[in-house]
């Protein structure tokens with residue numbers, strides 16, 4: 001698909017430059033997933049953010065602050081979404097094991113929605129598992145570098161990935177990345193999406 005304002009670059013491949021096709025494909029995927037998420041949320045009488053909250057709770061209770069970090073929105077915004085879900089009987093608030101932290105957990109009616117909400121993730125999982133590990137590592141590098149660019153541009157909040165971490169060293173010619181904290185080589189196949197040792201790069 002041609003993008004307005006962008007001059008096509010010459011390519012020996014009749015399909016067009018590989019990098020441009022990849023950028024276009026990622027954009028098309030994001031638009032398709034956004035449209036699907038809106039349709040599904042409307043059909044369930046929920047907001048898109050509320051459906052994301054339900055998906056994040058599928059593996060167990062999560063503190064509100066953690067939900068905000070994972071979903072890339074401010075804590076008051078997530079709290080409003082959680083309150084709406086509590087009123088709809090889909091989630092409940094619970095005390096954490098330390099008695100102080102507050103967790104959000106699915107109620108049975110919320111859990112029944114999880115398979116419907118997870119249809120896109122299941123399709124993504126099938127596609128990824130159909131690719132060889134070296135292809136998966138290349139795709140992971142593209143996606144994490146894209147997340148890092150959005151983070152640097154201030155378009156998203158916390159991103160606890162290797163590429164945004166001050167311990168990440170790209171290596172000579174960006175060819176041999178390593179983690180200075182762990183003292184280990186860090187090829188893209190090992191890049192973390194949510195590392196507990198992450199410290200944001202300056």
Ligand code: SF4
Nearest residue numbers: 162165168179195197
């Ligand atoms: S501390 Fe974690 S996020 Fe940072 S470079 Fe090392 S492994 Fe990656």
